[in-house]
Amino acid sequence: MEYVSTRGSAATLDFAGATLAGLASDGGLYVPSEWPRFSEAEIAGFAGLPYADLAQKVMQPFVGDCLSPARLLELTREAYGRFAHAAVTPLTQLDERNWLLELFHGPTLAFKDVALQLLGLFFEEFLARGGDPLTIVGATSGDTGSAAIDAVAGRDRVEIFMLHPSGRVSDVQRRQMTTVLAPNVHNLAIDGSFDDAQAMVKRMFNDPDMNRRFRFSAVNSINWARLMAQVVYYFAAALQLGAPQRRVAFAVPTGNFGDVFAGYVAARMGLPIERLIVATNVNDILHRALTTGDYSQGTVTPTAAPSMDIQVSSNFERLLFDLGGRDGGALSRQMAGFEQTKAMQLTNAQREGASALFSSARADADDMARTLRWAWSECAEIVDPHTAIGLHAARTADLPADVPVVTLATAHPAKFRDAVERSTGQRPSLPARVGDLFDREERYTELDGTYEAVSGFVAEHAVPRA
Ligand SMILES: Cc1ncc(COP(=O)(O)O)c(C=O)c1O
Numbered sequence: 001m002e003y004v005s006t007r008g009s010a011a012t013l014d015f016a017g018a019t020l021a022g023l024a025s026d027g028g029l030y031v032p033s034e035w036p037r038f039s040e041a042e043i044a045g046f047a048g049l050p051y052a053d054l055a056q057k058v059m060q061p062f063v064g065d066c067l068s069p070a071r072l073l074e075l076t077r078e079a080y081g082r083f084a085h086a087a088v089t090p091l092t093q094l095d096e097r098n099w100l101l102e103l104f105h106g107p108t109l110a111f112k113d114v115a116l117q118l119l120g121l122f123f124e125e126f127l128a129r130g131g132d133p134l135t136i137v138g139a140t141s142g143d144t145g146s147a148a149i150d151a152v153a154g155r156d157r158v159e160i161f162m163l164h165p166s167g168r169v170s171d172v173q174r175r176q177m178t179t180v181l182a183p184n185v186h187n188l189a190i191d192g193s194f195d196d197a198q199a200m201v202k203r204m205f206n207d208p209d210m211n212r213r214f215r216f217s218a219v220n221s222i223n224w225a226r227l228m229a230q231v232v233y234y235f236a237a238a239l240q241l242g243a244p245q246r247r248v249a250f251a252v253p254t255g256n257f258g259d260v261f262a263g264y265v266a267a268r269m270g271l272p273i274e275r276l277i278v279a280t281n282v283n284d285i286l287h288r289a290l291t292t293g294d295y296s297q298g299t300v301t302p303t304a305a306p307s308m309d310i311q312v313s314s315n316f317e318r319l320l321f322d323l324g325g326r327d328g329g330a331l332s333r334q335m336a337g338f339e340q341t342k343a344m345q346l347t348n349a350q351r352e353g354a355s356a357l358f359s360s361a362r363a364d365a366d367d368m369a370r371t372l373r374w375a376w377s378e379c380a381e382i383v384d385p386h387t388a389i390g391l392h393a394a395r396t397a398d399l400p401a402d403v404p405v406v407t408l409a410t411a412h413p414a415k416f417r418d419a420v421e422r423s424t425g426q427r428p429s430l431p432a433r434v435g436d437l438f439d440r441e442e443r444y445t446e447l448d449g450t451y452e453a454v455s456g457f458v459a460e461h462a463v464p465r466a
């Protein structure tokens with residue numbers, strides 16, 4: 001399998017190359033040159049497989065000959081053996097129609113672990129084949145940071161710099177990052193929003209001087225390997241609900257459009273998905289884009305679902321590329337316009353293509369609180385605020401009556417226990433594996449939100465190319 005850039009001019013890479021590169025050198029994102037497709041019989045044959053085995057089958061076409069099937073299976077077994085639930089991503093029924101896909105049984109209690117536990121192993125595997133040490137620079141609104149740090153802390157030949165917006169992540173999220181004291185981990189709290197942090201990361205990847213000195217890679221969902229691993233749980237859930245004979249809809253709490261893009265990939269691979277419902281909070285650039293075609297960046301409003309406080313959704317570029325005829329030159333011009341003016345209109349092909357599979361809903365603070373209370377009082381489930389936004393979208397979606405709706409439960413409620421307690425009166429406790437979080441020492445560096453401050457810090461602490 002070959003990987004091409006959404007902006008058309010970067011070198012084509014294989015899976016290992018795309019994983020280590022993270023972002024393409026022309027500023028675009030890597031995507032497979034074509035979508036592998038399973039037949040209905042092949043999908044039916046996946047039913048009942050253990051999660052790690054299913055993961056190997058779904059991912060092998062993307063990995064190609066960079067890893068043998070036996071080696072990929074060893075890695076998926078190692079990654080998913082670290083999860084606290086035997087099913088890895090168990091499915092829970094809420095009512096006649098609504099299901100929750102619990103994606104928070106990994107080490108850091110959010111869906112990011114599903115991909116990042118594996119990505120840490122891929123880095124180790126591919127770095128062992130030679131080349132310069134890696135400098136990972138990432139941006140987080142709370143969850144990617146802790147999952148990525150857990151995945152690479154203490155690993156040889158990897159240094160990680162994780163930028164989070166100062167004061168805008170929950171206490172649990174911050175401590176999950178800042179109490180990891182491994183020498184290769186650098187937490188940077190910056191003035192500004194997640195979008196500012198993400199823009200800085202992308203700028204560093206395209207800074208010629210920094211690139212000459214350091215070999216950068218990404219742990220955000222701009223890295224294709226992140227999304228590839230997330231495709232698997234769409235198959236796992238749909239198979240349990242009767243796919244491929246039965247169609248299933250998914251409601252996905254969305255910020256950077258990574259998780260829901262993985263659902264799109266599953267559909268392109270042949271999984272019969274009725275609809276992908278993009279659920280946003282009041283930071284609703286995606287809801288506006290999907291309903292009116294207007295993709296224009298507003299200012300970020302802090303909410304009780306802080307991981308979704310995002311107004312520039314990196315992976316939307318992958319969708320626009322695929323729906324716009326895979327024309328890298330045209331997309332490059334469209335994105336350059338957006339980067340200059342902070343606004344763009346979707347083309348007719350992009351709008352029509354998106355509306356065939358996606359719909360969207362926006363939840364404000366009241367919608368979220370009401371849904372948290374509904375889940376607790378009617379279904380005896382405590383969900384986290386992000387999941388509540390997904391559930392709000394699931395419950396208000398216009399779908400055929402016989403289609404089950406799976407809401408992705410993207411984080412453990414204890415990560416956001418103040419917000420959960422405010423709405424439900426229930427304070428979820430932290431699972432035992434992170435129980436001493438508030439007794440641990442914290443270490444992080446506060447930086448002003450300028451590129452110079454961040455790149456200067458990275459240049460001082462990263463391991464240069466040989
Ligand atoms: C708990 C939680 N839910 C939802 C999201 C949104 O996912 P995505 O950015 O892939 O759209 C995030 C952050 O990415 C998150 O941390």
Ligand SMILES: N[C@@H](CCOP(=O)(O)O)C(=O)O
Nearest residue numbers: 140141142143144220221307
């Ligand atoms: N919500 C995310 C934001 C980064 O998203 P990513 O999926 O692109 O890494 C977070 O929790 O950090």
